[in-house]
Structures are given as C-alpha cells and as structure tokens.
Amino acid sequence: MVFTLAAKSLRNRKFTAALTLLSIALAVALLLGVERIRHESRESFANTVSGTDLIVGARGSQVHLLLYSVFHIGNATNNIGWDSYRAIAQRPEVAWTIPLSLGDSHRGFRVLGTTSDYFEHLRFARGRRLVLAQGIPFSDPHDAVLGADVAEALGYELGRSIVIAHGAGEVSFSLHEEQPFRVVGILARTGTPVDRTVHIGLEGLEALHAEALADAEDPLAAALRARESATEGRRQIPSAITAFLVGLKSRPAALGLQRTVNQYPGEPLTAILPAVTLQEVWEITGGAERALFAVSALVVVVGLAGMLVALLTGLSERRREMAVLRSVGARPAHVFGLLLGEAAFLTALGIALGFVALYLGLVLGQPWLESRLGLFIAVGRPSRHELALVALVAAAGVLIGLIPAWRIYRYSLADGMTVRI
Amino acid sequence: MNTKAAAETARAIVELAQLRFAWSAAGPPVLDIDGLRITPGERVFLRGPSGSGKSSLLSLLAGVVMPQHGKVTVLGQDLAALSAAARDRFRADHIGFIFQMFNLVPYLSVVENVLLPCGFSARRKARAGGDARREALRLLEHLDMDAALLRRPVTELSVGQQQRVAAARALIGAPDLVIADEPTSSLDADRRAAFLSLLFRECEREKATLIFVSHDASLAGLFDRTVEFAQLNRASGPPAGRVAI
Numbered sequence: 049m050v051f052t053l054a055a056k057s058l059r060n061r062k063f064t065a066a067l068t069l070l071s072i073a074l075a076v077a078l079l080l081g082v083e084r085i086r087h088e089s090r091e092s093f094a095n096t097v098s099g100t101d102l103i104v105g106a107r108g109s110q111v112h113l114l115l116y117s118v119f120h121i122g123n124a125t126n127n128i129g130w131d132s133y134r135a136i137a138q139r140p141e142v143a144w145t146i147p148l149s150l151g152d153s154h155r156g157f158r159v160l161g162t163t164s165d166y167f168e169h170l171r172f173a174r175g176r177r178l179v180l181a182q183g184i185p186f187s188d189p190h191d192a193v194l195g196a197d198v199a200e201a202l203g204y205e206l207g208r209s210i211v212i213a214h215g216a217g218e219v220s221f222s223l224h225e226e227q228p229f230r231v232v233g234i235l236a237r238t239g240t241p242v243d244r245t246v247h248i249g250l251e252g253l254e255a256l257h258a259e260a261l262a263d264a265e266d267p268l269a270a271a272l273r274a275r276e277s278a279t280e281g282r283r284q285i286p287s288a289i290t291a292f293l294v295g296l297k298s299r300p301a302a303l304g305l306q307r308t309v310n311q312y313p314g315e316p317l318t319a320i321l322p323a324v325t326l327q328e329v330w331e332i333t334g335g336a337e338r339a340l341f342a343v344s345a346l347v348v349v350v351g352l353a354g355m356l357v358a359l360l361t362g363l364s365e366r367r368r369e370m371a372v373l374r375s376v377g378a379r380p381a382h383v384f385g386l387l388l389g390e391a392a393f394l395t396a397l398g399i400a401l402g403f404v405a406l407y408l409g410l411v412l413g414q415p416w417l418e419s420r421l422g423l424f425i426a427v428g429r430p431s432r433h434e435l436a437l438v439a440l441v442a443a444a445g446v447l448i449g450l451i452p453a454w455r456i457y458r459y460s461l462a463d464g465m466t467v468r469i
Numbered sequence: 470m471n472t473k474a475a476a477e478t479a480r481a482i483v484e485l486a487q488l489r490f491a492w493s494a495a496g497p498p499v500l501d502i503d504g505l506r507i508t509p510g511e512r513v514f515l516r517g518p519s520g521s522g523k524s525s526l527l528s529l530l531a532g533v534v535m536p537q538h539g540k541v542t543v544l545g546q547d548l549a550a551l552s553a554a555a556r557d558r559f560r561a562d563h564i565g566f567i568f569q570m571f572n573l574v575p576y577l578s579v580v581e582n583v584l585l586p587c588g589f590s591a592r593r594k595a596r597a598g599g600d601a602r603r604e605a606l607r608l609l610e611h612l613d614m615d616a617a618l619l620r621r622p623v624t625e626l627s628v629g630q631q632q633r634v635a636a637a638r639a640l641i642g643a644p645d646l647v648i649a650d651e652p653t654s655s656l657d658a659d660r661r662a663a664f665l666s667l668l669f670r671e672c673e674r675e676k677a678t679l680i681f682v683s684h685d686a687s688l689a690g691l692f693d694r695t696v697e698f699a700q701l702n703r704a705s706g707p708p709a710g711r712v713a714i
Contacts, residue, residue, distance in 0.1 A: 049588040053574075060576030369574055374533060376638070377561020377589030379554055 050382050053373075054389035061362065068355045069398050075351035076402025076441055079344040080434055081409060085417075086337050087433070088425045090330065093119065096240040097322040099171030101302045104128065104136060104309055105291035107316030111332065114325045117148055117291035120158045120241045124150065127288035132314045137292070139308075141301040144169040146293040149253050149286065152212050157198045159212050159246045161253030161286075167193075169295055172240045182206055183233030189252035193233035197243040204231055210246070212256060227256055239426075254286040294319075348441055352448050355394055359387065359452040363459075370460045384457040391449020398445070399438050403430070480545060482646055482678045483507040483530060488539035490529060499525045500536070501704040505696065509645070512669065512679045514689050517698025523682045526702075527650055530680070531564060532556030544645055561590035565639030565677070567668075569651035572635045573623040579614070580605050582623055583637045586644075593642025601641070608637040611674075612667050629660045636668055643675045650682045665691055 058065045097103075097118050105113040106126035115121040137145040146169055149161035160166075167178050167185045183206045186193050194204060204210070208231040229248055237243055296302055302321055309319035370383045410427045417425055430438070483505065490500040499522045507513050517523050528534045529541050532548045533556075541548045544563055548556055565586065566572075573582045583605040587594035597604040609619065612633040618626060623634060632652055639647050649668070653661040665688070672679045681692060689695040 053577075056576045056581075372568070372572055372574055373585075374557075375531065375560075375566040375568070376586040377557055379557040381554075382589070 050385045051389050051393075054386050054393055057369075057386070058390055058393060064358045064362070065394065068351075068358050068394055069401060071351040071354045072348075072395060072398025072445070073401035073405055075344075075348040076399050076438065077405035077409065079341075079348050079437060079441070080402065080406045080430075082340050082344045083434060083437060084406070084410070085425060086341070087431065092239060093326060093329070094323075095173040096242075097326065098174055098176070099169075099295065100293045100322050101296040101299055102294040102306060102309070102319045103291060103322055103325075104133075104294060104317055104319045107318050110318060110320045110325045111328055113291065113318055113320055114322060114329065116150065117293075118241070118322070120150070120160075120245065124290045127290055128292070128317060129288055129315055130286055132312065132317065133289055133292055135314065136294070136305075136309060136312070139305065141296055141298065141305055142294055143297045144295040146170060147250060147289045148291045148293065149250055149288075150290045152214055152253070152256070154198075154210055154212055154246045155202060157195070157201075157244055157246050158241075159248060159253070161248055161250045161289075163250055166247065170242075170293070172238050172242065176238075178238065178242065179236040180233045181236040183231070185233055186247065186249050186252075187232075188230075189249050189255055190227065190229050191232040191249065191252070192229040193235060193247040194231055195235055195241075195243040195245045195247070196237040198246055199231075199234045204234075206231055206234065212246075212248070227252075250286050250289070348444070351398070352395070352441075352445055355391060355398075355445070356448050356451060359391060359449070360455070363452055363456055366456065367459050367463055370456055371463055374460055374463075380457050380460045383460040384453045387453035387456050388446065388449045391453070392442075392446050395442055395445025395449070399441060403438075480509065481506045481542070482509045482511075482544055483680070484540075484542040486540045486542075488529070488536050488541065490525060490534070490536040490538075492525070492534075494537070498704040500529070500702055502526075502539075502702055505701060507678060507680065509678055510676065512672065512691075512693045513681065514692035514695040515680060515682045515698055515701075516684065516686055516689060516695055517682075517702070518684050521698050522702050522704065523698055524650060526698075527566075527648055527680075527682065530646075530648065531560050531566070533560070558590070561586060562592040563645045565641075565644040565647045567632070567635045567639045567647070567649040567652045569654055573626075573631055573638075575622075575624050577623065579609065579619045579621070579623055579626070579634050582634055583609065583641055585638060586642055590642065593644065595642075597642045605637065605641055608640055608671070609634070611671060612637055613663075628655045629664065632656065632664055633667065636664070636671065640671050640675055640677065644677055646680065647672055647677045648680045648682070651684070652681075653683065653688070654685070661688075 097114075100118075103113060103117050105117055105124060106128055108125055112122060113124075116124050133145070133147060136142065144165055146165045147162055150158060152159040152161075164185055164187075167180075170178055172178075180193070181196065183193070192210060198204065209228045210231060211228050229246075229252065235242060235247075294305070296305065306319040306321060309317050370378075370386075373383060373386075374380075407427060410425055414425055414427065484507075485502050485505040487504070488500055488502040489498055491498045515523060515526075525534075529536060529548075530543060532541075532543075532551065535541075535549060543559070546559065548559070551559060574585065577585070580602060584601055587597055587601045594601055606619070610616070614630065614633055614637070618630060623631060626634065632655075635652070639649070647668075652668075653664055656664060668679070669691075671677075679692075681688070
C-alpha cells in the first residue's frame with residue numbers, strides 16, 4: 049500500500065521526479081563509467097604484455113620504453129644496434145625474442161617491423177596466442193599482416209596492396225610508394241594494440257629505409273637496388289631495431305638478465321620487467337584516477353542532494369496529504385515509509401537508468417575509445433566492484449531519504465489530523 | 470425502564486470524562502470538558518466558532534493525540550489503554566472522517582481515494598464485501614456521483630463533488646463512527662442541503678453514528694442533538710497556529 053502510494057505520488061510530481069532521476073542516473077553513469085574505463089584500461093594494458101619476461105630498448109625511461117614498445121604510445125628516442133640485439137638474444141637463458149621496429153605508419157595505423165617469432169611467441173590476455181582470422185603470416189619481405197581493427201576500419205581484404213608512410217602520424221608526406229606491400233593475413237581480434245597494427249617483416253622495413261636513405265643520393269638507383277634485393281630474396285639485415293621482447297627459459301633469471309642488459313658494454317640499454325613497469329604506470333596515473341573518482345563520487349553526492357532538496361521542498365505542502373492519510377488509519381511509520389519509499393524508489397530507478405546510460409555510452413563510445421585511445425572497453429556484465437559501488441549509492445540514497453522521512457514523521461506525530469503552520 | 474434510563478444504560482459509542490488537553494505541556498489548555506456521551510446511531514451536531522478547539526477534540530476522538538488528563542472512550546475502548554499503533558488501527562477500523570477541504574489525495578483517482586481506508590484496515594476491507602471496488606462504486610452511485618467523473622482526476626472535481634467522494638471514503642467498510650469536520654462550509658445552501666441529505670441517508674444505511682462539527686447554527690435543526698461547544702468546553706482561546714485540514 050505504502051509503495052503504491054509512493055509510486056503514485058511520484059508520478060503526480062513527474063517533472064521534479066524526472067529531473068531528480070536524471071541527475072542520479074547521470075551521476076551513477078559517470079561514476080560507473082570512470083570505474084569501468086579505469087578497470088578496463090588496466091586490464092587491457094595487463095593483457096597486452098602477457099608472457100613477456102623482459103623488454104629491452106635504448107637507454108631511457110622505463111615507462112616510456114613500455115609505452116612505445118608495447119602500447120605504441122609515443123616514439124622511441126633512440127634505437128638498438130642489431131648486433132647488441134643478437135648478442136643478447138643468443139644468451140643461454142633466453143628462450144625467444146621478438147624484435148620490434150617502429151616508426152612508420154599506414155593511414156594512421158602504426159607499422160611494426162618484426163619477424164615470424166612475433167606470431168610464434170607473442171602472448172596476450174593471460175597466455176592466448178595470436179590467431180590468423182584469414183590468410184598466412186608474412187613470408188615475403190613485402191607481405192603484410194593486418195590487425196583486426198586495421199582491416200575492419202580500412203575495409204582491406206587479402207591480396208590488397210598497401211603503401212607504407214614514413215613517420216607515425218595520421219597524415220604523412222613521405223610515402224614509400226615504390227615498394228608497396230601485399231596483405232597476406234588478417235589477425236583475429238585481441239583487444240590489444242595488435243589489432244591496430246600493420247605487421248611487416250623486418251627485411252621489408254629495412255628495404256624501405258635503405259631506399260629512403262639512398263633517395264637523397266641517387267633516387268632511381270637506390271630504388272632499383274632496394275627492390276631487387278628485396279624481391280630476389282637477398283636477406284637484408286637491419287642495422288637497428290626499436291626494441292625487443294624477451295621470453296626466458298626460467299622466469300627467475302629475469303632479474304639477472306635485466307642487470308646484465310642494463311650494464312651492457314656495447315651500448316646503453318634499458319631492460320624492464322613489464323609487470324613492474326606497468327605498476328609504475330599505475331602509480332603515476334593513480335593520482336589522476338583517484339581525483340577522477342572523487343569528482344564522479346561528488347557528482348553522485350550532488351545528485352542525491354538534489355533529491356533531498358526536491359523531497360524537502362515539497363514537504364510542507366504534503367503535510368495536509370499526510371494528515372488525510374493519518375485520518376484513514378495510516379500510522380506515522382506508514383508516513384515515514386512513504387517518504388523513505390519515494391527516496392528509495394528514485395534512487396533505485398536512477399541507478400537502473402544510470403546503468404542503461406552507461407551501457408548506451410559504452411556501446412556508442414567503444415569504437416571511438418578503441419580507435420582514438422587504444423582502449424578496448426568490454427560491454428560485459430557489471431563487476432562486483434561496480435555492484436558494490438551501486439549498493440553504496442543505493443544505501444546513500446536511502447540514508448538521505450531518512451531526512452525528509454524523519455521530518456514528515458515528526459510532523460505527522462505533531463500534526464495528527466490538523467496541520468501546524 | 471423509561472427512555473432516559475434506557476439511554477443511560479445503552480452502550481455509549483463516545484464517552485469523554487474529565488478531559489483536559491493542551492497541545493504542549495507549557496501551553497494553555499485547549500480543551501476542558503467534564504463529560505460527553507454519544508450513543509450508537511445518534512446524529513450529533515457539535516457547534517462552535519472557528520478556533521474553539523473542535524478539531525483538537527476530533528484528534529482526541531481519533532486517538533491521534535492523548536489528553537493530559539481524563540478519559541476518552543470510543544466503542545467501549547479506553548483509547549489510553551491502546552498503544553499508538555493500536556490506536557491507529559482502531560481509527561482505521563472504526564472511524565470515518567470527512568474534512569472541510571483538501572481532503573482528497575490529489576494523485577489518486579476518485580475510486581482510489583474512496584478505497585484508501587480499505588488499504589489500512591483489513592476490517593473495513595472485509596466489511597466492504599468481497600469486492601471493495603464494487604462497494605466504492607455503489608457508494609459513489611448512492612451519493613449521486615456521475616459515473617463519467619469516476620475516471621477524472623480528483624483535482625478536476627467541483628468542491629461539492631469532492632465532498633461526496635470524501636463522504637464515500639468515510640463510509641466505505643461501514644465504520645461505526647463518522648466524524649465530519651466542517652464538511653459543508655465550502656458549499657452553497659442548496660448543495661449543503663443536498664449533501665447533508667445524502668450523508669444522513671448513507672449513515673442510516675450503514676448504521677453509523679455521526680458527529681458533525683460546524684460553526685453554522687442554521688444546520689442544528691437537522692440533527693438528533695446539538696452540543697454547543699462553548700458550553701461543553703470550559704477552556705477558552707484558540708490554539709495558536711493550527712488549522713484544520
């Protein structure tokens with residue numbers, strides 16, 4: 049009975065109730081959205097570096113090395129000599145290595161020069177290996193394997209010819225038009241930066257750069273030389289790479305090898321343990337995350353305060369209504385329950401609408417987040433943490449509802465069936 | 470046994486004895502009544518000027534507030550002997566109220582307003598029969614409510630129509646006592662007479678006792694008995710800042 053009355057009373061004040069609902073729903077959507085993006089971005093980052101024991105790059109910031117080598121965020125300031133790479137790769141404790149050469153792009157997507165070891169050893173999302181949705185890995189120097197998003201966004205299919213541009217920007221004025229690549233494979237979706245990467249062999253990449261280097265001297269001769277050497281299968285050994293991933297035979301050897309690499313006499317190198325460096329990233333971003341969470345929590349408080357104001361504002365005019373209810377047998381507890389029920393109903397509906405807004409936002413914003421920020425935000429069921437947050441909001445809504453409920457309870461005790469004004 | 474003796478021995482539906490009441494302990498007394506006795510089936514007219522404490526007496530009869538001194542007995546039940554919750558239940562079960570104005574819940578339909586007491590009293594619901602909604606419609610029909618009005622929001626009804634809805638709400642589930650607090654003060658003479666006629670008829674049909682409170686002396690002749698509130702209540706002066714609903 050009380051719940052029915054509360055629902056009908058709210059329907060009678062549908063405009064203020066709708067505004068209250070809107071503010072609670074948006075606040076909840078914001079809170080959950082911030083939490084979802086925070087959690088999913090961490091998950092996405094952690095998934096990307098699964099199974100790699102060390103990442104080696106030129107001497108510099110550890111966080112920077114992790115970001116540009118694995119997440120393709122930013123650019124390397126220096127390269128590693130091929131000889132240094134080979135020397136470390138041949139150490140007995142090393143099980144496998146994946147060389148990474150970055151710096152070129154195709155229509156805004158990064159181009160990664162690597163070897164077939166990439167497809168063999170790279171793992172993501174707790175040990176899953178790369179799978180080709182179509183085609184085969186590259187074997188010819190001018191073969192390319194596309195990430196799922198690249199193929200989808202650009203509408204590319206197997207056999208398509210593509211041109212690599214120098215530099216990592218979306219627009220480049222330096223195209224390697226003399227050496228087109230042919231799409232031979234398209235990877236299945238991973239939810240990692242792999243999806244937004246064009247993969248080519250190191251030899252093909254080296255051929256491109258040899259051409260570019262010679263262009264300045266004798267463009268025609270250099271282009272012919274590069275094409276010949278590439279197409280004739282002559283192996284082009286790169287002089288340098290950007291970084292490389294290392295898998296060890298025994299994980300405890302990681303610290304020892306890290307020390308060895310950091311003291312490598314041939315050139316200044318940095319080796320990082322991905323999980324440790326990722327933790328550093330979280331420590332750096334933690335402050336901003338906490339600030340963002342605090343702001344969204346404050347928005348929830350403002351939303352609930354709006355509900356309190358709406359309920360308190362209508363209280364004096366509702367005293368007559370409560371007196372009528374008392375005359376037909378409603379107890380003060382009923383009157384209390386009526387106001388509390390309204391607050392609980394508004395909060396619960398606001399939360400439900402907040403979830404709807406969140407999922408709508410995720411569905412609509414997912415492609416943009418993925419293409420622009422490289423964040424794959426899953427549109428899955430609410431996590432325990434999200435449910436706990438929502439329970440907290442619900443409890444706060446009910447607690448706030450106690451204030452008008454208590455006031456009207458006191459009024460109804462004092463007023464009885466007459467109203468004191 | 471003569472009539473007087475019979476009346477004395479009849480079970481009183483309302484009995485007040487040595488009643489003293491003030492809204493606050495430090496405040497002036499609002500009610501000071503030696504005694505009042507109303508028997509079942511009576512139609513009593515309680516007349517007094519505005520602010521003389523009539524509404525305070527109704528709150529005492531309803532068990533919403535309790536006197537500082539004296540005894541209020543309704544249907545043989547000493548209200549002070551009941552807990553607050555039990556008094557609320559007792560009111561829901563046995564008393565129907567009609568107020569002067571603003572007496573309908575604006576967000577409920579006509580029928581929902583009439584059915585309201587059945588939501589708080591299982592006894593009233595049971596006495597309304599198996600189908601309380603049908604009983605509500607029957608009462609509204611008896612009170613000459615146009616069927617076309619039943620679906621309209623109560624806020625669109627005229628004052629007279631609202632009063633008839635309020636009367637139906639007070640009468641549903643056959644309460645033993647109907648208390649009407651200035652129900653006709655907003656009506657013109659014709660509508661007042663029509664409303665009273667309907668109210669008397671329905672109270673008689675439901676065998677309900679009626680306490681009708683008003684300051685309008687011209688109505689006195691229509692009732693079995695008139696009680697002058699000024700003579701009944703020795704306390705004087707209106708309770709500051711309270712209005713009847």
